[in-house]
Amino acid sequence: MTPAPTLPDSVQHLLRERFGHQHFRPGQAAIIEAILQGHHVLTVMPTGSGKSLCYQLPALLKDGCTLVISPLIALMKDQVDSLLEQGIAATFVNSSLSAQEQLDRLYACRSGRYKLLYVAPERFRSPRFLQAMAQTRVALFAVDEAHCISQWGHDFRPDYLRLQQAIEHLQHPQVLALTATATVEVQDDIVRQLGCQNMQRFVSGFDRPNLTYRVLNLKGPAAKLPMLGKILDAQTDGSSIIYAATRRAVEEIATFLHERGTEALIYHAGLRDAERQRAQDAFMAGQCRLIIATNAFGMGVDKPDVRCVVHFNLPRSMEAYYQEAGRAGRDGLPAECVLLFSYGDVRIQEFLLEQSYPARDLLQEVYGAMVYVSRERADIALRMLLPLCRRGLSEMHLEACARLLEKAGYIERVSVYDTAEDHATSTPNTLIRLATEAVTPRQLAIDDEALQQRKQHELHKMRRMVGYANAQQCRREKMLAYFGEQWTRHTCGACDNCLDDGAFAPRQPSPKRFPSETEWVIIQKILSCIARMQGRYGRVKVIQVLLGSQASEIVNSPLRRLSTYGILKGTSRSLLDVYLDALIEATCVHIVGDEFPKLDLTSLGQAVMRRQQRVLLALPALAAVTPTSASTRSPATTSTVWTTAPTVPSLTPTVVHAPAAPLSYDEALFERLRTERSNLARAETLPPYCIFNDRSLREMATVCPTTPAGFLQIYGV
Structure with missing residues (x-):
């Protein structure tokens, strides 16, 4: 058993007098003890568990300044103002200040006037800033949202990679890394990227006991929109957040809700900065209880009364879902986290993933356009490249190319971002410049193998998210297992699989009937196709084979030679979905596996395929x-x-x-x-x-x- 932390009386005194708390929250005392003993520390704590106290309190006891690297400039002022009200000397340096004000604050830090200094990771691009900090006694180097340093994390930001060099430049101060969402793999990468191999790790757990997790399997927007209305109607108090995968989906949801008389704000990267800020401010101030957003919204949003977070589409990873859903229930009171899942969402995420990893020829084309424009001007707006590149190139393609070129060191961004989400969803107005002497596009040293490896890793994480959506066991157990935490109880009592209460969607038995002769023929063809695919493929591939898809992964594989290839060509995809759902519900077909769900025939399905047995199916009239x-x-x-x-x-x-x-x-x-x-x-x-x-x-x-x-x-x- 780990001995209880033994903290000096001065720590308890500061906790009460400066921070207004009588007791530490779980995990805080052990982390603070390790920091005061001089250890490098990595801490993984659930959202809302008090991570900031773990560096704010030790900062008052250390000789020197605590440098806090925070990805969210928008909240720096609020955090600093709160500390100043508590009588704690804190400040920030960011792009909202004039150059002179920035210099004045850095000089004050060097003079010992401030105990905490907040900066964004982009600040380490500036040689002047590094020089100023080298003349300052940095006692603690605190990295917030540390998962952003890992390319295996869900929110990788290249500027975080500058931190190891900054730590070396500052003569290796004590390092504290903090995050709420990091798998064991990401934790290892954080330690490696910061260059602190002897870090003590404190993982306080990922469970949020006040959150109830639900997944509703639905048939696309036509079924999702009415269900969304039911969910929102059930929310009688507090605020709600709806996450959608694309800007278009955000707009469509907003239109649907507006037509039913529901007031809602929207937030996505296609809006101007001022529009996004107004939407966030209105939501935080309680002027509107509902906001619909892409994943551009949320980091740093600490609104305590969010009672419901709905994901209209499948998130890209479990980390992203945990963090976004975790914006519910920050006040510790019960809250709902609902995922509206359909297999169409998988195709959306696969499309977005493809866009995020452009082919080498496109990368070379965009870089060539950058070099061309750089002959006339140093700073380049991404939107200026659109007319110079191939027709149909999207903003997402430009940003993806810019990210890869930035990571490889060929370009750098000019502006310091105000928010982490600005970086994640940069618009074509983003300014970049060449960071090295121009090379020919063919000379770009891009590691294609590493890119493909990362792409496959992202695809694997997305499939783990699909596994969560398909899970038949406790969803809390499934989620915690992803982060390497074991759930020891038999049931959590706070997910749809454990409750089986049918909230929002009462489980009414579907009306069943015997198929007509024409329907029997279609059903036999579907079952025959699944039988020939030998339980090795999922729903999407089965439908592609039946329809005779010309997709390369079908025509260039043995699936093209199956006798059932194209056997239902001309049938609508949605109609095949109806038949598959009916066959699955009737236990003629079963789903094998969660993470990579595949379809296979049951013994009943084999008998039905041979017309040896009749079965009632939930088919339309x-x-x-x-x-x-x-x-x-x-x-x-x-x-x-x-x-x-x-x-x-x-x-x-x-x-x-x-x-x-x-x-x-x-x-x-x-x-x-x-x-x-x-x-x-x-x-x-x-x-x-x-x-x-x-x-x-x-x-x-x-x-x-x-x-x-x-x-x-x-x-x-």
């Missing part, structure tokens, strides 16, 4: 009979087609209209309907009248309904 003109088809090839109207991810349902037919009784049509009824009855092993009686068929041949609503008016339907 039969919508219409579409008769084919006898004059255009021979009797041998004529059959009645039953058209289903599934619930698909579309905001407006598609209505299938049958060809116009005379309102008078059509004897030929009646006979064809009887023939089709016999076929269906034979397939179902039922008497014909159990399908439809003659009165129903005559009415169909008289009315010839063309819509689902019209068909429902037929006797016996």
Whole structure:
């Protein structure tokens, strides 16, 4: 058992008199003891557990200045103002100050007037700043949001890589690294990148017991938007945050909520800086209870009354989800974290990932454009490169290229960012300049293998997030295991899998029926395809094979040679999703694995595929009979087609209209309907009248309904 920390009375006195606390929070005392003993320390503590006290209190007891590296300039002033109110000498240096004011504050630090100095990592680009700090006694080098230094983390920022050199320049002061989101791998990388191999680690745990985690599996925006409305209607107090993967999704959600009378702010990188700041200020001040945002929003947002965080799309990684969802319940009171998941989200994240890792030829093209513009001006706005590059190049491509070139040392950003999210979602107005003498694009020394390795790593993390969404066990256990923490309880009592209470989405049994003959054929083809893929592929690949996809990963693989390749070409993807959902629910198909979910047949599915067993499926109601003109088809090839109207991810349902037919009784049509009824009855092993009686068929041949609503008016339907 680890002995309890033994802190001197002076520490307890400072805790009470300067910071207004009677007791330390869990983990704080041990960390502060290690710092006061002179150890380098890495601490991983949950959001809201009091990380800042771990360097603010020791700063008052150390001889010299504590240099705090914080990625969020926007909050520096608030933090410093709070310390000044407590009688603690603190200041900050950032781009909001004039050059003279910056020099004055640095001189004051050198003179010993301040115990804490807050700066952004970008400040270490300045030789003048480094020179000033070299003349200052830095007692503690505190790195906040330390996961930003790791390229394996979810929020890597190249400027953090300057910190190891800065530590060496300052004659190796004591180092404290703090983060709330770091896997064991990222922790190792933090230690390595800071150059402090003998760091003591304090991992206080990742559990946020007041948060309830839920995942709702839905069919795209058409199903997600109404569900989002239900979730928001259930929030009677506090504030809510909705995260979406793209700017477009943010705008669409805002439009939907506006039309239903829900007031909401929006926040994304496509807005001007002033617009984003106004939105954040209004949300923080409580002027509006709801904000819809991309991941550009959030770092440094410490609003205590956030009762609900909804992710409209799948986040890219578990770290990102933990941090964003963790903005709920900062006051320690119960809060909800809801993920609206659909498989379309996976494709969105794969697309965004592809955009983040441009091909070498594009990188060379963008760099060549930078060199061309640099002949006329030193500072280059990224937007100036758009006309010089290939058509269709997106802002995201430009920023991705700029990031890679910056990391490789070929360019540097001119401005010091005001927020970490500005760096993460820079706009084409970002100013850059060449950091080295220009080389030809072909001479760029970019490690393609390392880039591919990182891309695969990001893809792996995204799949771990999919595994969380598909998990059948406790979601808290799944999340904590990702961060290397073992959950010892049988149930957490605060996730949908443990509660099984169906909050927001009561689990009503879906209406089931026997498939029609036409549907049986489709079902057999789907099951045959899954059988031939031998349980080695997931839902997306199964659908691609059925549709005869021309994607390179299909046509250049053995999947192209399967007999089921293209067997349902022309069928809508959404309709295949409906059939797959029904087969999974009926246990004909089961999902194997969480992280890399694959589809395989059960014994029931094999029997159904061979028509050895009948099964009720949750399929949409039969919508219409579409008769084919006898004059255009021979009797041998004529059959009645039953058209289903599934619930698909579309905001407006598609209505299938049958060809116009005379309102008078059509004897030929009646006979064809009887023939089709016999076929269906034979397939179902039922008497014909159990399908439809003659009165129903005559009415169909008289009315010839063309819509689902019209068909429902037929006797016996």
